[in-house]
Amino acid sequence: MTTAATKGDDAAESVMQINAHVKDKIIPIIVSSDNNFMSTSWGTICQKLVENSFTVDSKLVLQMMTELSPKERFTHYLIRYGDDNATIFCVDWSSADISGYARVPLVEGYIEANMTLEPRKGGPLQSVAKPHLPLQPVEMEDPPSSVDVDLCITLVPKHSSAGVTAIDHATTHTAFPSSASRTSVVYLQEHDSFPGSVRLFKTVPMGSKNHRLRGTDSPSTTAALGTKHDTPPVLAETASSSTQSKSKSSKKKSSKKKREDRSKSNIESGAQRPDKKTKTSSKEDMKNPRLVDCTSGAAITEKSVDLLDDSDNGGLKSTVDPYFSHNYPGVMDAGFRVLDYLYLYPSHAPWVEGAGLLLAAESCYGNDPVINLQRAHYLRQSFAKTDLSSIPVDDNTRVCFVYGAGYGSVTFGTVEEQMAYREWTADMQIIADAIEKELVNKFSADLSVDVNVHLNELEVVSFYSSKRITFHRDQSYSPEGEFCSNNCQKQHTCTCIFVLGDDRVLEFQLFLGKKKVNHPEAQKMIRLTNGALFFLHPKDEEDCLRQMFQMNNQTHFKHRNNGVKEKGVQLSVGLVFRTCVQTRTVYKGTGQLVLDSEPTETTHRCKRKLNAYEKCWTKNLMDECLKKKYLSTKERHYR
Numbered sequence: 001m002t003t004a005a006t007k008g009d010d011a012a013e014s015v016m017q018i019n020a021h022v023k024d025k026i027i028p029i030i031v032s033s034d035n036n037f038m039s040t041s042w043g044t045i046c047q048k049l050v051e052n053s054f055t056v057d058s059k060l061v062l063q064m065m066t067e068l069s070p071k072e073r074f075t076h077y078l079i080r081y082g083d084d085n086a087t088i089f090c091v092d093w094s095s096a097d098i099s100g101y102a103r104v105p106l107v108e109g110y111i112e113a114n115m116t117l118e119p120r121k122g123g124p125l126q127s128v129a130k131p132h133l134p135l136q137p138v139e140m141e142d143p144p145s146s147v148d149v150d151l152c153i154t155l156v157p158k159h160s161s162a163g164v165t166a167i168d169h170a171t172t173h174t175a176f177p178s179s180a181s182r183t184s185v186v187y188l189q190e191h192d193s194f195p196g197s198v199r200l201f202k203t204v205p206m207g208s209k210n211h212r213l214r215g216t217d218s219p220s221t222t223a224a225l226g227t228k229h230d231t232p233p234v235l236a237e238t239a240s241s242s243t244q245s246k247s248k249s250s251k252k253k254s255s256k257k258k259r260e261d262r263s264k265s266n267i268e269s270g271a272q273r274p275d276k277k278t279k280t281s282s283k284e285d286m287k288n289p290r291l292v293d294c295t296s297g298a299a300i301t302e303k304s305v306d307l308l309d310d311s312d313n314g315g316l317k318s319t320v321d322p323y324f325s326h327n328y329p330g331v332m333d334a335g336f337r338v339l340d341y342l343y344l345y346p347s348h349a350p351w352v353e354g355a356g357l358l359l360a361a362e363s364c365y366g367n368d369p370v371i372n373l374q375r376a377h378y379l380r381q382s383f384a385k386t387d388l389s390s391i392p393v394d395d396n397t398r399v400c401f402v403y404g405a406g407y408g409s410v411t412f413g414t415v416e417e418q419m420a421y422r423e424w425t426a427d428m429q430i431i432a433d434a435i436e437k438e439l440v441n442k443f444s445a446d447l448s449v450d451v452n453v454h455l456n457e458l459e460v461v462s463f464y465s466s467k468r469i470t471f472h473r474d475q476s477y478s479p480e481g482e483f484c485s486n487n488c489q490k491q492h493t494c495t496c497i498f499v500l501g502d503d504r505v506l507e508f509q510l511f512l513g514k515k516k517v518n519h520p521e522a523q524k525m526i527r528l529t530n531g532a533l534f535f536l537h538p539k540d541e542e543d544c545l546r547q548m549f550q551m552n553n554q555t556h557f558k559h560r561n562n563g564v565k566e567k568g569v570q571l572s573v574g575l576v577f578r579t580c581v582q583t584r585t586v587y588k589g590t591g592q593l594v595l596d597s598e599p600t601e602t603t604h605r606c607k608r609k610l611n612a613y614e615k616c617w618t619k620n621l622m623d624e625c626l627k628k629k630y631l632s633t634k635e636r637h638y639r
Helices: 042-056 060-068 242-251 253-268 283-287 330-343 408-412 426-443 601-615 618-637
Strands: 002-005 012-022 025-032 073-082 084-092 106-119 146-155 178-190 198-204 211-213 235-237 319-321 379-384 397-401 457-464 469-472 495-501 504-512 523-528 533-536 556-561 571-578 583-587
Touching: 012 042, 025 042, 042 060, 042 073, 042 084, 042 106, 042 146, 042 178, 060 073, 060 084, 060 146, 060 178, 319 426, 319 523, 330 426, 330 457, 330 495, 330 571, 330 618, 426 495, 426 533, 426 571, 495 618, 571 618, 601 618
Parallel strands: 012 146, 073 106, 084 178
Antiparallel strands: 002 012, 012 025, 073 084, 106 146, 178 198, 211 235, 319 533, 379 457, 397 583, 457 571, 469 556, 495 533, 495 571, 504 523, 504 556
């Protein structure tokens, strides 16, 4: 069992990590003892997984629904998890024409399925994990710290007067019981440009003034599966209590009897028609399906559910996928080949061609220069794609995309004469291709992120010994909160960091101007582990009003990294991929910037410092130390 000390408390907190295998993804679910292992059922955990799966991969949930019925798309899906938990997915499928993509027929009806989490064979919970049972069996003293489970899906057959309807699926199952009070409603809208991806969503959790599919509380529902109804299944309002139901029935006895008769007639005929109360049966609504607010009954506009909108709570949006290298096996090999190129060869000056770490004497804000390998600031090495649309000045140069050559050159301290952007390699492209797929999977439903991009610049950042970085933003903003034109990175794009080596923690802090905001949600920690992929969300750095913090002023998040925990032996490297729009001309081979300006006094001081370091005996010692540190880290983490 894993424990983590809680702040200000001597007691240890137990943690169980459930690794859910869904398609080709692994989705980690962390459950702490605060949730009580003995009272949280597997059915409850399964419901949380499925309802949040599209936030991990925007294609997962619609892919599951499509596989339930490959030949037809339904407007509603009723998913049961056991322990009375269920979810009604209301899907607004896109009808946009996509070249080379054929859409299957759309049915205004619903389909049912059971979804369960089943531990893998040989695990500690293989025979004791059932939907209605708690995570920790009664007879087990301590829960396992980690368990691997598979998401299993089975169709639920429905019966008609003619018998069981045929189902084009390998397995069917009796429907799990469900309760209206424990049924969530999730509204999804498919993306027009990315078939099978969720664009908009709205979730009404259990316990709210929920709606349900009329007639589905009982497994004896007689509506035939796959039958094309004249109207979609009715979302009928669940009474808040039996007392209220009796009060309403006593006041409107005759009208209630009419509705019951009409409902009975519709169920027997295999179709259901909405009554006047639901207000969803007009022909106009059927032609233009819309998302309906379960709480108020008002139409949900795109603005109210669109992730681009500032009406969200303003919390941190940046996220990490710890299983990126597992889902894309080739990226780990490619990543360490990039590091081999840097760490297994002697370091050298930027005007020298070849493998190895590039040296630089860095002078932040004009202070005395310090060699980059020895400086407390993290080490940075740059690689960039060639801009094929630009014409170089001669055959010895190329035009490439750059990062850090604008305002960042002042804050980081590298003079332009010692900046170099080496050639983009095939290994870098392997990693970039995988990241670009994940950008679409995770953010195609988030219109505040531009996913129609290609990564074209790489910064390899290394943390060892006491190397760190203080609170900062990757992008510059004006005092009025406007995105500065001299930023190298394209606006509205993610910074994507593929992590290799030892763990480190990325700390986020909300700022109002230059002051830290004191709020429980204003500070967040994200652990970066070997093989993980971190996404820095562009909204986090923007100046905007954040509803969660109840402030009338614009705020923004900054982040910092205090480096590795064990300063003597550990090494953590981030391969930082970006989409940049600024370009510079560089020399082929070395990647040095082509300059036409006269060197400054600071430039001369930095060059003298670098020349002296190359002649000093400490250079070879430092190279050997870093090589050993890297090989030790690679041995611990490369598999």
